[in-house]
Amino acid sequence: QVQLVESGGGFGQAGGSLRLSCAASGRTFSIYAMGWFRQAPGKEREIVAALSWAQGSTYYAEPVKGRFTISRDNAKNTLYLQLNSLKSQDTAVYYCAASRTMVGVPVKSSGYDYWGQGTQVTVSS
Numbered sequence: 001q002v003q004l005v006e007s008g009g010g011f012g013q014a015g016g017s018l019r020l021s022c023a024a025s026g027r028t029f030s031i032y033a034m035g036w037f038r039q040a041p042g043k044e045r046e047i048v049a050a051l052s053w054a055q056g057s058t059y060y061a062e063p064v065k066g067r068f069t070i071s072r073d074n075a076k077n078t079l080y081l082q083l084n085s086l087k088s089q090d091t092a093v094y095y096c097a098a099s100r101t102m103v104g105v106p107v108k109s110s111g112y113d114y115w116g117q118g119t120q121v122t123v124s125s
Helices: none
Strands: 002-007 010-013 018-026 033-039 046-052 058-060 068-073 078-083 092-099 119-124
Touching: 002 092, 018 033, 018 092, 018 119, 033 068, 033 078, 046 068, 046 078, 058 068
Parallel strands: 010 119
Antiparallel strands: 002 018, 018 078, 033 046, 033 092, 046 058, 068 078, 092 119
16 A cells, blocks of 8 residues: 655645645555646546656646646655646645556546545635
C-alpha cells in the first residue's frame, strides 16, 4: 500500500501563487507515475498535471499550461504542484494520486491506484 498526504492548500488571491505538496509513504517503489487532480463543486474530478516518477516526463491540462508546474523530489518521495497566476476557476479540492502503471503517464483517474485525502484551494478575485 501507498499512503499520500497533501498539504499546502488554502486561500489565494487572483494572480497570486500557492504551492501544494504530497508526501508518499509505504510501498513507494511501486509508484511509476503521480498526478494532481482537482474537483470543483458540482463538477467531475479532472486531471491537472502528472509526471513519470523515474523519467520526469510531464503532462499538463490545457487550463493550467504555463501557470502550474509539477515536480518531484525523489529523495523525499514528495510531489509538488506550484500554482501561479491563480484564477477563480482554480478553486477546487486538489487531490494527489499515484499510479502503478508502468507505461506512460496516465491522464484519467482510472489510471491511478492510490489517492490522498485532498486539500482545498480557494482563489478570491
